[in-house]
Amino acid sequence: MSETTGLRIGRVADLAGVGVETIRFYEREGLVPQPPRRPSGYRQYPPDTVDRIRFIKRAKELGFTLREIRELLHLRTSSGGRCEDVRRRAESKVVEIEGKIRDLEAMQRALESLIAACQRDAPVADCPILEALSGPEAR
Amino acid sequence: MSETTGLRIGRVADLAGVGVETIRFYEREGLVPQPPRRPSGYRQYPPDTVDRIRFIKRAKELGFTLREIRELLHLRTSSGGRCEDVRRRAESKVVEIEGKIRDLEAMQRALESLIAACQRDAPVADCPILEALSGPEAR
DNA sequence: ATACGGCCCGTACTCGACTACGGAGTTCAG
DNA sequence: CTGAACTCCGTAGTCGAGTACGGGCCGTAT
Structure with a gap:
């Protein structure tokens, strides 16, 4: 006890x-x-x-759903433990995560440039944040 | 037209x-x-x-909610356009995003090690994925 | 020994983010 | 100039992810 x-x-x-x-x-x-x-x-x-x-x-x-998280957690033991299958699923998750990281980095750069513009006392309304954030390359 | x-x-x-x-x-x-x-x-x-x-x-x-996204999109124009306030909010978003990137990178490393273990034909059940993923340092 | 938590379970409710009507007016290709 | 496809609006329904009962059993500090 x-x-x-x-x-x-x-x-x-x-x-x-x-x-x-x-x-x-x-x-x-x-x-x-x-x-x-x-x-x-x-x-x-x-x-x-x-x-x-x-x-x-x-x-x-x-941004993962519970369904996706369950998949991640079961990677080890699922698919009857067949390695090849687990590896493929893991690899596609890696690609997905890479995409997320890239998008986050883009948002970060946009925010940094907003911050920089503010510090140079530029009027806020002129900050190029939105243009940068909602840039042309979408997923 | x-x-x-x-x-x-x-x-x-x-x-x-x-x-x-x-x-x-x-x-x-x-x-x-x-x-x-x-x-x-x-x-x-x-x-x-x-x-x-x-x-x-x-x-x-x-993983941003619509409320957070609205905030991001309104950064430029909100708070009566007062620069200092906008800058502070932007900076705290940057910190939040940094945290997300770090977590994603940790997940990625864990997945990579799972993939590596699989390629070395180690039995899947022994892959250290879960241990790595759910590691001690939480948010 | 008892009382005040903590825990059991099932069901129902909430909240965010859509998604789907239904009946009416609008566009435009053929 | 007509009919299929698109749009309008308001309201209601769905789905994912919890969150909250409520009535009854445990555990333990006093």
């Missing part, structure tokens, strides 16, 4: 920065594996569950 | 890769400015509206 017993759901929720209900929801959706239970029915989480949930949170903030 | 007249909503939708209803929705939400109308009531869009909508699309895919 020490701390090797595992974490209860509320503790995991606190550590990961989400609500208890969110964890149960992720469990239903297959994003967090079903943990062992005590005889009482209480869930007992291994500590690394916290990292998994934090990962889900970050990935959401990066 | 040449092409200088402007685009009708359906054309803009096609070019930007969204539905007509989405554009009307964005207009209601203040993400796309209200265009001039013909006497018939038909909207007549300047061509750069297409870029604006593409930008909205990309930004959504990068």
